[in-house]
Amino acid sequence: MSPGIRTAVLLLVHVGLTTARLSAQWDKYEEIPFVATPPWVIDEMLKMAGVTSKDVVYDLGSGEGDIVIRAAQRFGAQAVGIELRPELIEKARQRAHEAKVAGRVRFLRADFFYTDIREATVVTLFLLPEINRALRPKLLTELRPGSRIVAHAFPIPDWKPQKFLEKDGRKIFLWVVPGP
Template sequence: MNYKKLLFLLATGVSLTSLGFVGCTPQEPQAEAPEAPTTLTGQTEAPATALPPQERPGDVPYVPTPPAVVDAMLEVAGVGPDDVLYDLGSGDGRIVTTAAQKYGTRGVGVEINPELVQEATANAKEAGVSDRVQFVQQDLFQSDFSEATVVTLYLLPDINLKLRPQLLKQLKPGTRIVSHAFDMGEWEPEQTLEVDGRTVYYWVVPEEVPPNLLSN
């Protein structure tokens, strides 16, 4: 732009800012702020907060439980609206979400992977059960699941054995435990089911726990 043209533009009221001569960053049009989402009760929903990085590698690879197996696990446990279900290693949240949808069960998913926690939370919201379930990013070996009346697992044999003392120390007598695919060593299940080529194991926490089950 030559000097005469610049003087002409100044004389006609065109600002240097609009031409990009003032400041380092060109101005962009301001977008209207989106409205804050609201909950079913009409209250403003708090914006989602970023989860911390995963603190250590997971104990098992993420492999989703097939829907037919999920249904069988919930049926053998006899879950209902008065239960609190904890799914340890909850992945995309399908067990907790299905229990809430079909049986009105309250549930908590414990998952170490923050991306899966976010995915499970979104899935529960889409299913319309966010008021009954939550997903927490935690190391399951550092978790307190003593309020559970039902616990579901799809881990690995060595992880089940490592977790067994924690389960038996924390859980109340009568709490039901259901595992997809893997047992708990010398702790004999009360029922074993075969579902589409998959095995489901079912236990009930006893009034008196044999000492040998409290070690791994």
Template sequence: MARHPALLGALALALAATAGCRAGGPGFSGPDILYVATPDLVGVEMLRLAGVTSGDVVYDLGSGDGRLIIAAARDFGARGVGVEIEPALVQTSRESALKTGVGDRVQFLWQDLFATDIRGATVVTLYLRDDVNLRLRPRLLRELRPGTRIVSHDFGMADWRPDRVQRVRGPDREHTIYYWLVPTDVAGTWRATLRPAEGPKAAVIELHQRFQRVSGTLDLDGRRLPIEGRLAGDQLSFTAEELAFTARIEGELAAGRFAEPGGRAGEWSARRQTSR
């Protein structure tokens, strides 16, 4: 997997600023990124942090010599797709997969990572560069399903803060792994019904969203309460003063539970009326 920071500490920083051009295929050209392989132990920790299982489809965007996709299939039982713009590396990856015995579980595509169809991924792995991650970010948020896991070696996503960060000591330096869950879209006005023991209550929930962070207001019983919450894929949780809510979001519908002070609880549901 791979692409960037260099082999030794200070040299890594220099290469980050001066990465050279890579070859492109017919009709496309790749980002200006130097290929440097992810150390095997770092790749394994990336897959562990993402919780990869045999039910996953792992996409490695900028897959280099294919080692991470091969490890996902060999060690975790997953299926995998490597996307690489350098044809010699694609060929190396395919040969390595056959030698390892996972050729039936993986494929390596000679494609531009900005044009590849990524909708089938349940896990996406990256070792690119901050600016390249930022260019990819709109596609990741738009095309990946809520709950898809993204792990990036050493490079973040600007103001899309990671859900988790892990440090891994490699042979020559410390590596950083960033982890995100793709959040669903909840922004807008929701008409809600709360069902406490004493009977149903109508409410209006106004939600604002910045990636996985959620804010807004809850209008209930003549009061307007501030909301603070967050998303984990399609799972929404928020508080409105003394009330705590959880719900699963499915498109324009929300359904879950709420808890009141004193341990009282009930179900609630909502339908989005307007989006933002």
């Protein structure tokens, strides 16, 4: 077998294995149940992150849009929700319209691992620790220094938060993206 053919075969095998792995990963994340964040926790998260009308808040795994809608409604921020499930996206859009914030929010049906989040100044998470860990390189690469990341319930493993709050059995963690 010539070196060129061998390289092409290896490349095809690699692409096939990578596609299978990503497909399995997508299925795994689609199986994670939607659990709403209580409104008071959302408020604490957004306050801890210091959200203002100058911020662009991205909620990764936005569910029915609670965090996105609240960021626009109560803090005047622009906000983007990224969610895999189309039925949750539809519900979020309907709720944003009812809350009269549809002009300040967007909901994307996408895998947040493959979605550009560079516009975000604040990222919110209510995800499992292993997903948070897998997101860390993306957060550090795509977010600008000074951007804030706030998580409900689960930390980003191996990354010490700048702030931590535990109240009524709920945990909230805050990280600030470091400068170069």
